[in-house]
Amino acid sequence: MHKPIKYVEKGLSVAANGAWFFYDRFNAFSQRPSFTPNWSDKPLLKSHEKVKPPLGWPRETDSLCPTCVREARQDILDGKKDYKILLNEKVGEIKAQIVERDGKILMVKECPVHGVFEDVMAIDTEFFKHLEESFPGSDIRAHNDAKLHNHGSSTIKYGRGSVLTIDLTNRCNMMCDPCFMDANQVGFVHELSWDDIKTLLDNAISIKPKRQMSVQFSGGEPTISPYFLDAVRYARKVGYNSVQAATNGIEFAKSYDFARAAADAGLRYAYLQFDGIGNAA
Template sequence: MRLGVGEVKKKPLEVLERKLSVVQPTNLDTSLPRRTLSLCPECRRLIPAEIYQEDEKVFISKRCPDHGEFRDLYYGDLETFERFHEFALDGVGVENPHTTIRNSCPYDCGLCEQHYSHPGIVNIDITNRCNLRCPICFANANALGYVFELDYEHVAAMLELLKELRPVSPPAIQFSGGEPTIHRDFLKMIRKARELGFPQIQVATNGVKLADFQFTQALVDAGLHTVYLQFDGFKEEVYETARGMRNLLEVKMRVIENCRRVKPEPLSTVLVPTVLKGVNDDEVGEIVNFGLENLDVIRAVNFQPVSLSGRIGYDERMKFRYTIGDLIRDLVDQTDYLEKEDFYPVPVAAAISELVSAVHGEEKVAFTCHPACGAATYLFKTDDGRVTPITRFVDVEGLYEKSLEISQNIKGKRFGRIRALVKSFDILRYIDQDKAPKGLNLRGILKAILLKATKRSLADFHWKTLFIGTMHFMDLYNYDVERVKRCVVHYVTPDGRLIPFCAYNTGPTYREEVERKFSIPLEEWKNVAERENAGD
C-alpha cells in the first residue's frame, strides 16, 4: 500500500572536515548541582533546569514562566550516578549532517552539527498499526485516527541513506512501530537490509506473529539477526497493566521456543522488559535468571524503565518512576551474583572502539551516549551453574584507561602500524584468565577483535555470555537536553532526517509531525486495504 508523500532526501550537506577519532574528551559538566536545559511538560518550551542531589538521589527541577514549577526524580542512586560520570566521553558526531542549526537543541534534529555522537542503532518505524493496545505505548498506535505506514520503496531509500552516513554508518537497524511484523512487505524490507550489508538487522516486536513457527523461520530466511522481544515478567497481571490483556506470557514462551527451533541456528533473542515501580520491579532478578537458563537462544536482557506520558502530578509520577539506579539496586537485591560495581555506563565500551579504530586506521562505531542514559554488564554461566560477572576477571577501569592511552599514542604518530598493533595487546593484561570461567578465552577473543575487528570475532564473545543492559528513555518531566545531544539511538524519517530517540518520542512534536505528513485517515486506509486484499 503506497502511503508515502514526497521523497527521501538522499543528498546530505557538504561533508565536514574528517575527524580521525570516534571519541573525544567530554565537555559535559559532571558536577552537582549543575545547570542544563529542559522542556516544559505543558507547552514544550525550552527552559532552564537544575540537576541536584537530595537524600542520596538525583533530582531535576525547572520552572516555566507560564506553567510553573516542575520537579522529578532524575536518578535513583547518587553513588552510581557519580561513578558513571567518571567515564563520560563525547563522540564526534556525523561528518555529513542533514540539517543546519537555526535554533537550540532539540529543535534542529536531522542530525545537526550540535550532535556529539554518531548513530549506533537506528529505528525505522514502518507502521503505527499494532495487534495489541498497550496502555504504556508511546507510539499510541490505535488511538490516533490515522494510519502511518511506509511502502517498500520509501524504506529501501531510507536504508540506502543510512549507508551514506560518515564517519561510519550505523551497524544496527531495528524495524519498529506499531508492530512491524504486520506490515505486508516486512520480509521484503529485511531482505533489502541484508542486501545492503547491515551487520545487525533487528525487529522490536510484541511477539504475537512470531508465535507462528513458519513466520519465525521466514524471518530467519529473509536475513533477520535479532528479535527484541517485549517481555515484562511472569505474572499475568503485569501484562494486563502494561499491555492491556492477560494470557500474553504463553505467547512469549512460544516465541522463545520458535526462536530456538529455527534453522540453521537459534535466532538471537533479546528480552525487553518495560519496568514500572510497584508493577514488575520485583521480577527483574527472575527475568535475568530466566535468560541465564536459556542461553542457547536468549543473548541479552535490556531493561527499559517506563517513560511517563500525559499530565501526571508529582506524587502520582513517584508511584511509577523507576530509574537505572533503582534497577541496579533491585538486581543486586534479587540475585546472589551481582553487585552495584558490576555495572558500568555505556561509554566505557567506546574506549575499545577508539582503540580498534586507531589500530585499523578506520572509524568504528562508538556508543558515546550520556552516562545517565544506560548501564550494562556481562554475565557468564559455567556448566556447574555458577554465574560470574565480567568484572570478576576483567579490570574494566584499567582496560578503559589503557585503551584511551594507547589510542592517543597511535594518533600522535608515536607508533607505526605494526608497533601500534603490538602495543594494543597491552590491554590483554587487564584480563585475569585464571579467574575467568572455564572454557572462556576472553584474551583470545579480544586479540581477534584487535587483529580483524570482524563480526565473527564479536559474535564469539556474545554467544558465550548474557548481556544485561538498560536504557532509560526520557519523558517531558525528566528531560535533559545534554542527553539528547549525545544520543546514539535514532529514528530515520521518510523525509531523510535522523532524530534522537527521546527527541522523536517525547521532545518536540517530531513523531506527530512525521506521522501526520506521511499518513492517511484510518477509514480511508481501511477502504484501500479492503480493495487491495480483494485483489490479492
C-alpha cells in the first residue's frame, strides 16, 4: 500500500503525458519554419524530423571484427595496403546480434575468418533500456564537411560537433594495463607534428553545425607532447571555447611552473581519469 501522495503523483504524471501527447499532435498541423542559429547554415530539426535507428533487443546491428581491424591497421602501417581501403572498402565489417542472456546485454558476432566474438554491453538491462529510450533522435545533419567527414562507412552524418578529441601522442609517462590507447605498449610512437595539430584545429573549427566547440587534447599523455602548450594557445586563439587535457596529471604535479604555463596558455580543464579493476573499485 503506497502513501496517498504517490497516487496523486501517478495521476498527475499520466495526465501530463496525455496532455503532452495531444499538444504535440496539435502542434504538428501548423508548423512554423525552424530557427537557424548562427552556428549552423541549416535550420534546426523539428522533433518529427529526427530519425532513430532501430532500438531494443534482440536486434541486428553493424559491427566490426576486432581481428580484421587489427590486421588491416598493421597492413597499412607496414605499407602493404593503402589507407584508402578504409574509405572505399568495408574493412572488417560484419553483422552482430544484440541479445539478452543471463541478465546481461551482449553483442554476439561471427567473422567468417576469425570466428565468434562476444562482448558485454550492459550488466543492467533496465538501465540499458532507459538509455535507449532516452535517445532523442538524430541531431541536425552535418554540412560544409564533405571533405573532412569522409570516413567511408564510418562517416559521421549527424551532430553539431561539441567536443573534438586530438590525440597528441601515444607516448605516456605511465604504463597502465587498462589503457585503451595501449600507450607505450604497441612498439611504435605516433606523435602529431605541429602542422598536423594546426590543420586539425583549423579544419574542425570550420565545420557547421557547431555550437560549443571544445577541444580535448588526449593521448597517451598529452602534456609530454612538445607542442602541448602551443596547441592549447592556438586552440584558444582560433575560437575553441573550452580547451581541455585528458591527463594523468603527473606533469602538473611535478612542476608548478608547467601548470601555470598551461593555465596562462588557456587550458580550462584537466580531465583526470581513475581506473579501477572491477565494479567495486
